[in-house]
Amino acid sequence: MKNKKKPITIRTRNSMIGLGFLTPWIIGLLVFTLFPIGYSVLMSISRVEFTVSGMKPTILGFVWFEEIFTKDANFIPALISTVKFIAFSTPMILVSSIILALLLNKVTRGKGFFRALFFFPVVVVSGPVMSKLIGNDATLLIQANDYGIYQVIANLPEVISTPLLYIFDNVVLILWYSGVQILIILAGLQKINKPIYEAASIDGASGWQIFWKITFPYLRPMILLCGIYTVVDLSCMSGNDLAKLVENNLTRLDAPYSYSAALSWLYTIVVLILLGVTFLLLKERKEKQDD
Amino acid sequence: MTKCNCKGRRLLKNDGKWGQRLAKLAVYALLLDFGFVYIYPIIYMVLISLMPTSDLINPTIQWIPTYLDFENFIQVYNTLEYDVAFVNTVILAGVASILQTLSCALAGYGLAKYRVPLKKLWIAMLILVFVIPTSLTLVPQYVLFNSYGLVGTEFSIWLPAALGQGVKSSLFVLVFMQGFSYPKAYDEAASIDGAGPIRNFFQIGLPMVVPTIILSLLLSFVWYWNETARSGLYLDGNIITLPLQLDKFNSLFGAAYPAAQGSSLNRLNERIQMAATLLTVGPLMILYLVMQRKFVEGVEASGITGE
Numbered sequence: 001m002k003n004k005k006k007p008i009t010i011r012t013r014n015s016m017i018g019l020g021f022l023t024p025w026i027i028g029l030l031v032f033t034l035f036p037i038g039y040s041v042l043m044s045i046s047r048v049e050f051t052v053s054g055m056k057p058t059i060l061g062f063v064w065f066e067e068i069f070t071k072d073a074n075f076i077p078a079l080i081s082t083v084k085f086i087a088f089s090t091p092m093i094l095v096s097s098i099i100l101a102l103l104l105n106k107v108t109r110g111k112g113f114f115r116a117l118f119f120f121p122v123v124v125v126s127g128p129v130m131s132k133l134i135g136n137d138a139t140l141l142i143q144a145n146d147y148g149i150y151q152v153i154a155n156l157p158e159v160i161s162t163p164l165l166y167i168f169d170n171v172v173l174i175l176w177y178s179g180v181q182i183l184i185i186l187a188g189l190q191k192i193n194k195p196i197y198e199a200a201s202i203d204g205a206s207g208w209q210i211f212w213k214i215t216f217p218y219l220r221p222m223i224l225l226c227g228i229y230t231v232v233d234l235s236c237m238s239g240n241d242l243a244k245l246v247e248n249n250l251t252r253l254d255a256p257y258s259y260s261a262a263l264s265w266l267y268t269i270v271v272l273i274l275l276g277v278t279f280l281l282l283k284e285r286k287e288k289q290d291d
Numbered sequence: 292m293t294k295c296n297c298k299g300r301r302l303l304k305n306d307g308k309w310g311q312r313l314a315k316l317a318v319y320a321l322l323l324d325f326g327f328v329y330i331y332p333i334i335y336m337v338l339i340s341l342m343p344t345s346d347l348i349n350p351t352i353q354w355i356p357t358y359l360d361f362e363n364f365i366q367v368y369n370t371l372e373y374d375v376a377f378v379n380t381v382i383l384a385g386v387a388s389i390l391q392t393l394s395c396a397l398a399g400y401g402l403a404k405y406r407v408p409l410k411k412l413w414i415a416m417l418i419l420v421f422v423i424p425t426s427l428t429l430v431p432q433y434v435l436f437n438s439y440g441l442v443g444t445e446f447s448i449w450l451p452a453a454l455g456q457g458v459k460s461s462l463f464v465l466v467f468m469q470g471f472s473y474p475k476a477y478d479e480a481a482s483i484d485g486a487g488p489i490r491n492f493f494q495i496g497l498p499m500v501v502p503t504i505i506l507s508l509l510l511s512f513v514w515y516w517n518e519t520a521r522s523g524l525y526l527d528g529n530i531i532t533l534p535l536q537l538d539k540f541n542s543l544f545g546a547a548y549p550a551a552q553g554s555s556l557n558r559l560n561e562r563i564q565m566a567a568t569l570l571t572v573g574p575l576m577i578l579y580l581v582m583q584r585k586f587v588e589g590v591e592a593s594g595i596t597g598e
Contacts, residue, residue, distance in 0.1 A: 011406075014405055014406060015405060015406050015407055015408055017405060017488045018401045018402075018404065018405020018406065018407040019401070019405075019407055019408065020401070020488075021397050021398065021400050021401025021404075021405065021488075021492070022397075022398050022401040022402065022407055022413065024394050024397060024398070024453070024454050024455060025394060025395075025397070025398035025401075025454065025455035025456075025464065026413075027454055028394070028451060028453075028454025028455045028456040029416055029420065029454075029455070029456065031435070031454065031456075032428070032432060032435075032450075032451045032454060032456035033416075033419075033420050033423075033428060033456055035431070035435070036427070036428035036430075036431030036432050036435070037423070037427065037428060037431075039431035039434070040427055040428065040430065040431050043430070043431070100322075100325060103318050103321055103322050103325075104322070106315075106318045107315070107318055107319065107322065110319075110322075112584070112587075114322050114326060115587050116583040116584075116586075116587055117326050117329055117330065118325075118326075118329060119583075119586060119587050119590070120329065120330075120579060121329065122510075122513075123513050123575050123576070123578070123579045123586070124333075124517075124572040124575055124576065124579075125517065126516075126517030126518070126519060126534050126572075127517075127519050127520070127534070127538070128519060128534045128535075128537040128538040128540075128571070129517070129534065129537065129568055129571060129572055131538075132537065132540075132564055132565075132567070132568045133332050133336065133568065135564070136339070136561045136564050136565060136568075137335075137561075138331075138332040138335040138336055138339075138565070171328060172328060172329075172331065172332055175325065175328055175329055176329070176332075180590065183587065183590045183591060184590075186591075187590075187591050228422075232421060232422050235424055236424060236425055243424070243426055243520075246426045247426070250430065257430050257434070260426075260430065261430060261431075264424065264426040264427045264429070264430075265427065267424055267426060267427070268423055268424055268427045271422065271423075271424055272422070275422055
């Protein structure tokens with residue numbers, strides 16, 4: 001390598017080397033992400049025809065989107081079920097991973113064992129495996145009819161019963177998807193200095209107060225991170241209704257690719273909205289901290 | 292559940308030895324409860340798959356099989372074409388995980404160590420890649436691979452991995468970025484001794500982030516093993532992998548063991564499905580049992596949490 005001793009050159013050279021390290025990734029970004037995104041915009045607004053020279057899209061406008069909203073009987077139910085799934089599961093996953101991390105943070109013996117146990121599902125979870133387990137009742141920990149309490153809850157007003165029943169039915173699912181989150185929050189908990197807790201309890205703060213006034217604010221960035229991770233993780237799960245709909249329409253005869261491209265754009269928008277909501281709900285509120 | 296936790300704390304405040312012990316006990320009891328829920332599907336899967344068919348119908352038998360029956364495993368082994376699918380999956384996921392780790396380490400090193408122009412833009416792009424659903428880029432990528440004749444070959448999986456656009460690549464880039472942000476003095480010392488940037492990367496950088504490398508290799512392997520959305524489409528049935536075989540197991544089984552052929556042995560039941568699931572995730576479970584420490588410590592050491 002040539003060594004030119006001009007200060008500006010060193011700096012540019014430096015950033016060029018950095019760019020060099022980044023090159024494979026940038027090429028990948030252009031070829032496998034940005035180009036496909038652009039292409040799917042094009043496909044979603046056109047009709048794709050197969051000619052001898054390959055695929056030929058003809059731009060039509062927003063016909064497919066119109067059809068999705070006005071004619072497709074499957075879209076709205078799939079949309080609702082997917083949004084419901086993510087919107088219900090995310091808070092449950094966050095709450096349970098906070099609780100489990102708090103519990104883990106309390107024990108010394110067997111900590112490694114429990115950590116390993118709680119992370120385990122991350123390794124085995126996949127679409128087909130989950131659907132086989134769910135399909136064969138392996139995740140049905142609580143048989144609905146065996147417990148009187150189940151019936152009691154089912155008779156409560158819908159606002160209360162729906163989320164509770166959801167927990168009952170999906171308890172394994174909720175816990176299985178919190179493996180990474182538990183570790184993130186646990187690592188966050190371990191970073192909090194002990195003297196802060198001691199000072200608080202000397203001042204007479206109860207456990208409940210300590211959690212909300214000290215632990216929770218400290219954990220906030222981790223919870224935000226976990227929230228975003230959870231939403232992304234759940235939306236990438238190939239089993240959800242919207243993803244299935246996209247897949248099923250892939251080879252639709254009168255609109256190959258383009259109809260499902262339009263669907264997947266709507267899917268993306270929904271995911272981005274959910275992420276936005278998660279971000280707004282969980283982000284740190286700076287003004288409050290100044291008080 | 293939160294309530295119990297506070298109760299534990301309140302007891303702690305009482306300062307009594309007994310109170311503390313009780314609180315500890317409560318914590319362990321809760322942890323065991325949760326632990327049971329975690330492991331329940333696995334226990335269920337293993338036990339059901341080992342039960343003879345007669346036990347499934349017998350209402351008095353819930354957990355313990357009267358005797359162990361391995362015959363279904365042979366059927367499943369044949370149906371899944373296990374030998375071929377296993378080797379395929381290992382090669383596919385293994386190579387992809389090495390490529391993905393290398394490309395993500397390079398990108399992470401570049402972002403952490405150098406004043407790269409447009410750094411903010413690249414990081415925004417990382418996050419964008421992470422959050423967009425796979426289905427958005429699935430078809431255009433397919434078209435791309437199709438026009439280069441890569442559909443039905445491993446390269447349709449390996450190429451994106453090699454260029455940092457594989458399964459959850461962005462996550463690994465961010466993790467490596469965090470890992471590589473050790474003091475510059477190390478690199479400067481090496482540079483004074485005459486090491487170029489590439490040598491710096493391999494001899495100073497990579498040894499500093501060994502736990503992260505291991506984590507990235509393991510998690511990438513596991514996630515590529517379990518991945519079906521891309522491989523289902525791009526491999527085009529040309530290369531069979533275990534999860535893909537499991538996905539269409541019911542029809543495969545029907546074809547391999549037609550029910551019309553008589554005996555109840557050929558009926559597709561829970562134990563056969565559970566055996567198929569067990570054989571699919573079994574290798575991962577063994578991997579995890581052996582490497583469990585590396586996984587968990589890797590996540591903690593990697594500084595995913597550092598943000």
